[in-house]
Amino acid sequence: MVLRIAFQWSVIALLCVVLKDCYADDRVVFFQEQVVPILQKRCYPCHSHHSKMEGGLALDWRSGWEAGGSRGPAIAPSDSENSLLVTAIRHLDSELKMPEQRLPEKEIQILVQWVDQGAFDDRKVQPLGLDPQQALQWWSLKPLSKPNLPAVSRLNPIDCVVLDKLHQVGVEPSPTADRKTLIRRVTYDLTGLPPEPEDLDRFLKDPDARAYENLVDRLLHSDRYGERWARHWLDTIHFAESHGYEHDVGRDNAWRFRDYVIQALNTDLPWQEFVQDQLAADYFHPGDSRRFPALGFLGAGTFDLSTYSTATVTFDYLARDDLVNQTMSAFVSTTANCARCHSHKFDPITQEDYYALQAVFAGVIKGDVAYDADSTTTTERTQLQAILDAAINRDARVLLSESNRTFTELQASQFSQSVHWQPLEYQTYLSDQNTPLTRQPNNVILAGGKAPDKETYTVTATCGLERITAIRLDLHVDETLPGRGPGRAGNGNMHLCEFEVRIFDAENSQPKLVKMASAAADFNQADWGIERAIDGDPQTAWGINPAEGKPHHALFVFDEAIPLKASTHLAITLRQLHGRSHVIGAFSLSATSADTSKLVAFPYEVEQAMKTASQERSNEQWLTLAAHFLSLDARQRMQALPAPAYVYAAGKSVLIPNGYGKTQPASIASPKTIHVLHRGDFDKPRAEIGPGALTVLNHQPPRFTDVSMANEVERRAALANWIVHRDNPLTWRSIVNRVWHYHFGRGLCETPSDFGRMGGLPSHPELIDWLAVWFRDEAKGSLKQLHRLIVTSQTYQQSSAHRPEAEMLDSDNRFMWRQNRQRIDADSYRDFVLAISGNLDLTMGGPSVQYFSQSKGPQSTPVLDYQAYDWSKANSGRRSIYRYVWRGIADPLMEALDFPDLGLLAPQRSFSVSSLQSLALINDRFVLHHSQHMADQIVRSSGDSQDIPLQIHKAVQLAWCRAPTSPELEQMKTLVSTHSLAALCRVLFNSNEFLFID
């Protein structure tokens, strides 16, 4: 019994404990399993949201019975005597008998027990009726249509909506910020960098009425834009460059995805294509090497190597869960994984929907996926693969096409000028195991008696040739051998460990070992190739599994031709030392004097076909020859192709990084079967389910029934198409709100990855809708157009100054009567410091820079030392986006500035202030080094003059985009003259004016 429990627990859903709303707690179990079914069956028909609420009473959520109906609260927790519900079901009050047909006593007892134990009820959110029409009334699920905007005479539609709301609240918008503030704000926002001094100067003086719009255009055209916005997306999908967990192994090929995202943003790839690429670039753009790395999306999250190795069932479900969660949060702002153990409690997502989403990813595993960095290579590889496939399938249409037939004929004729093999004349043939050997017709030596464990044959022979260039060993089938042989192991296999040839001259009795140049066989067992029979290592051998039951042969080519005299003898030793009777059953030996270039070991059937005259060959024989020569050629050409590139992604066949640059292969032959799991428990699989998405939305069938079950790529493609469908209301709302969130520091809906009922309600739903439709239909999914529309609005350009009278009415600026002041994020802090200290290196792309030293750790996770990094190194000035982000070993400076823990999705950055953060900002070596660097630069650019005010002026201008006031200058002069300009730079890097964007 003990063991039984143990085994069950091992498969019990770890899943359940991971997320909320599962049921390990007894009260929860009792409530969900015993109480709810009774309520559903007996009470809901008259008292629930999706039927009716008789007497105003709803029993499908806690507040329903707490508030009660016309008679007051229905339940007094822990007091069944005074609970109306109990009175009603017990039929104690003739006025209040519910239901009319008295419940079975057992059910009454359960409800009474529940009430007496405190009426635990975790249904805390008002239910949404399962009626889809009702469900679709939720703001984010409503069909998209472009609302009519309020008639406010402004050009930018954003301002129309915002001003109208402000008028309703009675708050005036703030004035436009000054130009210095605007350029610093929009340059940070769009590129993550401070404005260049020249750009600032130009903009401040620009008389053009469209100076700001022109600035925005310049910034959007800058490559810095993609570098800035890529990080937002990488946060959203928890992309980092190591596995996380116990074996926090680096992913040295993950950067290709980061480069893809930067590129996609900079080229303004339409949103729908961006989505499609990331889920299924291999389907939508097969062979397009620029798109392929987009699949890195699938590999963005964590990978628990230890669970993968030792708890495979758990791993599969958790790995797919992570992908479902990431995909649905990032693209459609939906928390689908809440439906893992039971249908979502707040949103109309069924448990079946959740497992249908798991089924989308049932054919992939995370790891390095190979692709061709050059598209022409892909084309060629595809063609060659087609030939190999045709050879395996003996597809006559391909193999015997005119050109291929010609090629085959040429090859066959080239090799069929048959090499003459002279049978050896055996003098002795001996077994060291005393196995009886008999000579058969055709010069075959057949082993009889009981097969020994190991065997060594020695044959002495003469040969009629004048010289020998090679020896041929033929293995023959025989009815007396197991499985017809040619070996004597149970399956007919044999292992030839070493094949040795020695020469004896009559005059010279010392044998001479012949040196072999090469060996070839008609068939080689995987990892048991013929070369192993001449490598001098008896541990290795040539094998023929699984091609037993057929004749085979091997050629042993001499290093140099051996001249023979009449008196010369050959001694040939066949060592077969692997045991378990992996010994040869029947063989013959022959020799040739032919030129070694002609010596090829063809498979038996091929050799037979070649021996047959061209005009007499059967169609089968032609197929055999074509398959042989074409695949030989294809394989050779494939080997000559450039080596594939790798991106850390997910696919059906991958290499999993497992530490210090090593990998292990993994593959999923065909998508795994997915079942709906009762309560998320692996041990309780229910109905099998195919790929699909959310049933509540009706723009497309929710189950992807027309995809080929075996082809996992189609599943991912189907989900991508479901997402980017023009009538999917979530997709378009999600992206416009996400973009808004970054521009204003907060979304129109404040939970950018959750548009469900646990998320925030939008402050301006009509604006989200208008933007969503506009983005889809007019901007055609162009993010740059969306940015332009937003940042050129008056709403965006407002001053961020606080106004007490406005705060009285809208204290937290929900209606956007000012812009929000933002603290620069961790990545930008670093980039700002690099930029103004003159150390910014704008090299784009490529493997990530490791701003730490790496050494071997106790297991696969290395030891990283951030303090050991030398900031004067050549690549130290690369932008933060090119920083190697190790999931479990964060950069202390970045962490202090709220760089997120990417174990989870991070659609929003948090904000914190602490003494530890201040210590990091004031003492971190990065800050100190660049304080010095900035000072040196300024002193140099000032012609090494001792003009301290000039130096201060330059430093302040760079950090704050303005000149110092004279009191400031005086204070700064004191510091600089005593402690150098670097001390001032350190102050500037810590100043609020530097850290905040107005």
Added chain:
Amino acid sequence: MSFCLLIEVMNNPWNQLDRRKMLWQVGGGIGGLVLAKMLQRDPVGFASDTVAQVSKTRSYIENDQPRVKRVIQLFMTGGASPMDLFDYKPELERLHGQMLGPKEKPEGFVAPAGAIMKSPFRFAKHGQCDRWVSELFPEQAKLVDEMAFLMAMTTKTNVHGPGTYMMNSGSLLPGFPCMGAWISYALGNLVDNLPTFVVLPDARGLPYNQRGCFSSGFLPAIHQGTMIDAAAKRPVPNLFPDDRYAFAARDADLATSQLLNRLNRDHAEKHPGDSRLDARIASYELAAKMQLSAPEAFDLSRETEQTLSNYGLSQSLTEDFGRRCLLAARLVERGVRFVQVWSGPQGATNNWDNHGNIQTELPPMAASVDRPIAALLRDLKSRGLDSDTLVIWTTEFGRTPFAQGSLGRDHNGGSFVSWLWGAGIKQGVAYGRSDDWGYQAIENKTYCYDLHATILHLLGINHEKLTVRQNGIDRRLTDVHGQVIKEVLA
């Protein structure tokens, strides 16, 4: 600085700063309370709110005068073997050598189960409470009358990574705040001159999951554990600038802070209404206080020879863990709220993951912590800290009663042991029981949720009400589970 500051202002009698003065300094009147809320949760800090709402966010406080104010958690990395330390199983002696384990390898076992293996160590009863303890823990054995044992701890995984996460954050997945972070978030600090949550990892390396074990997850970064390299010359990272930068040397440092302060104040004056600016100003003042206090806290030179020797600092086997235990005592004494002391790094050796040979691998690990732990408990008592300090001894899971190979033990989440000591703890009790093999918890099963709920309860926090909304879910340290274990409470 932070939220903590506010909490401190409101709750901490030690605080030398006048409450009104501090609020004014931080943000002015109500702004200070607003600041508390903002630092605590708002991503970008849209200031202003009402006091009522601020206090509502603290509705999880169920006891203003909690029994426990500070916690030391001792974590044995790798899965300390219960049946070789505290969970005596005579049945294993009877069945030794028999193949009674699962036929198929359970999820998370490294290898198929071998034969039943008895403990190679002698057990004896100790104390008034007659608690069985193996010969590997002779020093702790003397203190069992002061401890409360959880004999039926259980977890939901047999894998180190998820298991270590679970014992720390209540989740098998990464990205969730650990207990120390939740406590920092909920209660803030006791003093403002030291970090609220300090982590003292083994000198030989980080535990499984690296720094994920002390992450603040989705809580603001301020709540993460501050990792201290106890053996380093400068244990607190970035406490002082590197010597090579002359412009940051001592006198320059002072002038720098003064100028920074003045500039930031001028800036704040010109940008009224934004309490984040004031908070940053205050944070530098607190940083300066930390610079003054931290070196003293980490300086063991003023401890007596006797104390150092009690903790085992004079012996190489106990030196590292002993030093960190002593530091833990000094830190809680000085007002650090939560200290985590790790025994063992990740990996195959030097920790409690004794797959190969229990008889040779476990004794040195046990010896490296036994004396320091006993010294810690006695020392806390002598410093008078036991009145409001809780010490917990934990690990991520137990080990199999079956041999792995012939001499080691495999991972087993089915049953393991933790103990509690100190304020609010009923002395000399044991709660829960495992089966006769020590394979599965069978009576009063205790999950991390229950342990966490109990610790939060002792700190005055209702674990069901301490929630943070994250991606559509109200997250708790205890997920949807957790019962306070009244049986171990005094």
